[in-house]
Amino acid sequence: MESVSQQIKSDPRYPEACQSCMNCGVCTAICPAAGYYSYDPRMIMNLVTEGDNAMLTEIMSEDVIWYCGQCMSCKPRCPRGNIPGVVIQILRMVSQRNGLFVRSAMGREQLAVKRSIGHNILETGYCIHPTRVNPAMHPEQGPVWAWMSDNADEVYGRFDSNYNREGPGNMRKINRKSLDELDRIFEVTGCKKLWDTIESESEKRIDGRFTKYD
Ligand code: SF4
Numbered sequence: 001m002e003s004v005s006q007q008i009k010s011d012p013r014y015p016e017a018c019q020s021c022m023n024c025g026v027c028t029a030i031c032p033a034a035g036y037y038s039y040d041p042r043m044i045m046n047l048v049t050e051g052d053n054a055m056l057t058e059i060m061s062e063d064v065i066w067y068c069g070q071c072m073s074c075k076p077r078c079p080r081g082n083i084p085g086v087v088i089q090i091l092r093m094v095s096q097r098n099g100l101f102v103r104s105a106m107g108r109e110q111l112a113v114k115r116s117i118g119h120n121i122l123e124t125g126y127c128i129h130p131t132r133v134n135p136a137m138h139p140e141q142g143p144v145w146a147w148m149s150d151n152a153d154e155v156y157g158r159f160d161s162n163y164n165r166e167g168p169g170n171m172r173k174i175n176r177k178s179l180d181e182l183d184r185i186f187e188v189t190g191c192k193k194l195w196d197t198i199e200s201e202s203e204k205r206i207d208g209r210f211t212k213y214d
């Protein structure tokens with residue numbers, strides 16, 4: 001099996017995302033996430049470039065790779081044309097593929113993300129859809145959300161009269177043919193295989209705790 005460094009460097013996004021880092025730190029200086037977290041894209045770019053498998057395995061097992069907000073502010077600022085945000089995307093995928101994500105709290109959240117946003121896309125065609133945010137499961141949304149949920153046709157109908165119906169318009173119902181096409185895209189790109197890994201790895205016992213989300 002390929003080392004994690006080889007897996008990272010063989011990703012088709014890698015040649016554009018990491019061309020030649022000179023460790024200048026401009027990406028860290030402008031990174032919004034670095035202002036909030038103990039997060040340093042310069043350091044991550046250095047580790048990836050050096051290919052230290054032990055250190056890469058360590059950071060892919062920690063929360064740090066999930067701190068990036070994917071804003072891509074680093075992209076236009078890097079003097080070498082690198083894209084640290086895309087390197088982070090690769091690290092996240094390799095972390096999931098190798099079951100490392102379950103070792104960190106933010107990594108374990110990927111199961112919930114898969115089951116919510118991921119399933120929403122395949123079942124409705126939208127990342128988030130009003131019908132999928134059930135007030136009973138999300139009391140933090142408050143009473144206004146519960147009221148909107150009960151009166152969704154009227155409320156969302158004010159934005160577009162074709163809400164949740166076949167045909168054109170904002171928030172229209174996505175037809176079966178398009179949903180089948182999305183399903184096929186998730187299949188052939190390997191996303192579904194990755195989802196299976198997220199499910200199976202999340203069920204394993206880590207540090208004496210079950211990480212399964214029910
Ligand atoms: S990725 Fe770019 S901005 Fe960041 S340290 Fe490397 S060369 Fe500098």
Ligand code: SF4
Pocket residue numbers: 027030031032033034041067068069070071072073074075084085086088
């Ligand atoms: S994409 Fe990530 S690493 Fe780049 S600036 Fe935004 S938060 Fe920072």
